[in-house]
Amino acid sequence: MSDLEMAATTELGARPGEVPPAAGGTPPPKTRSLAGDAWYDLRRNWIFWVAAALVVLVVLMAVAPGLFSSADPTACNTRRQYAGPSGGAILGYDFQGCDVFSRTVHGARASVLVGLFAVLLTGVIGLVFGMLAGYFGGWLDALLSRVIDVVLGIPLLLAAIVLSKRLAADRSGSGIVSVVIVLGILGWTTAARVMRSSVLAARSQDYVAAARMLGAGPLRIMWRHILPNALAPFIVVLTIALGTFIATEATLSFLNIGLRPPAISWGIDIATAGKHVREAAMPLIAPSLFLTLTVLAFIMLGDAIRDAFDPKLRR
Amino acid sequence: MARYIIRRLLQMVVTFIGTTFVVYALMFANQNDPLQALAGDRPVSDNVRQVLTEQYHLDDPFLVQYAYYMKGLLTGDLGRTLTGRPIGDVMADAWPNTIKLALLALFFAALFGIGAGLVAGLRRGTVFDNTTLALTLVVVGLPIIVLAPIAQLVFGVKLGWFPTTAGARPDLYGLILPALVLGAASTATILRLTRTSVAENVRADYVRTARAKGLAVRRVVSVHVLRNSLIPVITLIGVDLGNLMAGAIVTEGVFNIPGVGSKLLLGIQTEDGPLVVGFVSVLVIVFLVTNLLVDLLYAVLDPRIRYE
Amino acid sequence: MTYQQYPHPTHGYPASGESQTAPVVAGWGDDRSASWDTPTAAWTTAPSRARVERPTSGEHLLDVRDLRVEFDTRDGVARVVNGISFHVDPGETLAILGESGSGKSVTAQAVLGILDTPPAVVRGGQVLYGGEDLLTMAPERRRQVRGQEIAMVFQDALSALNPVYPVGWQITEALRSRRGIAKADAKRRAVELMDLVRIPAAAQRVDDYPHQFSGGMRQRVMIAMALAMRPKLLIADEPTTALDVTVQAQIMDLLATLRAELEMALILITHDLGVVADVADRITVMYAGRVVEQADVHTLYGAPAHPYTRGLLASVPRLERRGQGLHSISGTPPNPIAIPQGCAFHPRCPYAQQMCRITEPTLLRIGRLDRASACHFPPEALDARHA
């Protein structure tokens, strides 16, 4: 995951208040904000629309799986093991005789929930830490930077493994909460870094200095002057992180340390189906495809937003 | 330079202590029954209980326990698994396979990533460039838990080009497919970075100078453009190593390669706490050391960088 | 308009005739091994390249005719070079003068064939080297000319040197890869070349990297690199712009000395009239990608025959005009995407008439000398002098 996030951080950086030069094609309207300009670019990017459509689809599946499949994903019957498609089960049945399509549709909920809450958590932690470090600097910055170094110094999955083992010690519930906590604890560093550098860049701007001179307090300055400009790169990082969190959740579940039944997770289904791939391929292919598309959708979305916001990358 | 290395080593020690402390604390601290937590769902016999209590000095205060553990770690004594095998032995068996796999994966990633990235960077905007760029995006979004079983299904089961599992003593041929799977994400990121870097460098003034000298195109590209473009790619490979380790857990599990990753996976699944802690600690050390080496390599590749 | 205050052409620089040194015209076909160069394997073995034939008498070493270069940009076609013609004879120093953006560097790179295409497109013209057109030559043959016959020194030596290789390595790279000389020989050659361009302690510094040198020393390294193949023509593209004034003079001196010592021709590109007075034999003045005036250096200083040149001269600080203030040409250089109709200089020209806005003036010979000006109304002073 850190690749993409790193790419996002390094390529994006923060250039608050910088108005990009006119891009090619028909020139956008004369007076425009950075956001307006980005939106202008975004609307012309087909990748953005494909990604957005996929995201809407997945969210819809998570909110109302009944719209797609009426079958109960937990109503399994081993007598139907590997049975071909029939009735509502358009993709047939798996090893345990569960409806593959229904399970795949219902798997979206766990992924979206984990991704969303993990991003919220990392977003809040990253925002607070990044702002504090960037705005106040000094020992606070030094301390937080060291902490970030340590957390980044451990490969995410390795840390997640250890952490999950610990959190999963009490084996009750579906494990969603512990996975969210694991991802939150380990995933906030990139968001914090981006926020910190945005704040550092914004802090040296004239209007911030002016506001400070006029006696505005730190909270007000951060809220009114710094946050709006730092938001774009932050959102990009979080969007991409959403994709990677979903992938990590699936991986943890695949390794049997993430979600647990009764939660339906694509990762669990992939792990089970992978062991019986010789007998039937569809139970493996269906959740794999959905997982990939979901992860891809968020990453592409983040990519598209970044491209729109970063004038330097335009060609 | 020497001063820089010493400082980095000191920092590394801090990170290492921090990491192992966290790992250790997570496994042992604040548990009602740390042994039961270690053993997971399995019942712990009195015999094992006694051995483990001794091994982890559970009767001592927590910090002392940790100190003992560190001492063991530094002297190469990683303790024993729940099944009683010395963890050091398990590692000695597993490492060669993992190193082979990781090197092969890195080799493929560097070969394809740098090769295709160079071509794409030189021919920006062409069909080749756009196709590879779209492909890399897909590969980056493809979780390894999807890629590994699907590759096994397609190239192993259906097409039969490669063995589906590598077996107890994997040969090089058996490792090719797992290495390709493991290196896929790195290939994509290396490709993208190489492409950007090359596209930037072909326009550099010193490349113009090289052309003005009348050097052959091949030499301009390989000696000036590529060489300079590889500097950031090297650092990326260092960062990627962490992902490679994580990926190895899944890849080795799926392809049944008796390496560090699959042993760790087994440890997770059998809830063998000591094994997990031991392996993760060692992997973190490996990660930290390779990152230091990559940083030093960076200084060798770019003479402008002087570590003080 | 401050034009009335332009200097009267009769004062200032020495009129032609006084203290004029004849240009050193070096023998084109001289036995080269007799000069500064210690014969090594690199020089004495016959190079395996297609040698460009020596020109028949009367031909110029380099003869650029009606060169046109355009850039395809997002905003339209930028006509950067619009029919440039100039020539250089063996051993001669030609200065190409023009404001920033007038297309000097693009011209030089087009001559050498190192423009990035795309976005650049050479639309027409000829670049005759020894009678052969470089533009229509096979790419491989043209590459042989680069560096070996015509070499170039770039404006910003820091970015023009590869940061990751030692300077000695870069100086002799062409010798090693194109003439196959051995590593040990190459290092010796590198030290010799660094000595030649007066880099102190060359033997100790040969393995240093570009960032370890000062700006002036880096430019010397660039020059040494350009000289490594012993070109017959050296194009120096604003070699001193990035340097401070004292260093500028040193580099200029060095170039002049080396040009004479090595008997090569030199094209000196600059936007600074003051820099070239002592070095150049002839001057070509460019404006908006066209030649507006061509003249012998003393003639040009004495009596500029184009309003633009007069403007440039007025902006050079001179001792005898102390207290009179400096004058610069008002307005800004034209955007190459929208070059004004007629005479490109007319929006800034104090002499401009209706005709200037409609008809483009052609470069016409003036008087009996080898000088020309592209102006409908060349300054009267000129007529007074040369009628």
Ligand SMILES: Nc1ncnc2c1ncn2[C@@H]1O[C@H](COP(=O)(O)OP(=O)(O)OP(=O)(O)O)[C@@H](O)[C@H]1O
């Ligand atoms: N790659 C390019 N794409 C588009 N336009 C270009 C490109 N390179 C040069 N130009 C344009 O060509 C014009 C002339 O550029 P050139 O570098 O030759 O100027 P110059 O006379 O050397 O100026 P300077 O004294 O600043 O070096 C400029 O207006 C520039 O905008």
Ligand code: SF4
């Ligand atoms: S042609 Fe006219 S506008 Fe152009 S330089 Fe001569 S007088 Fe000025």
Ligand SMILES: [Mg+2]
């Ligand atoms: Mg220039």
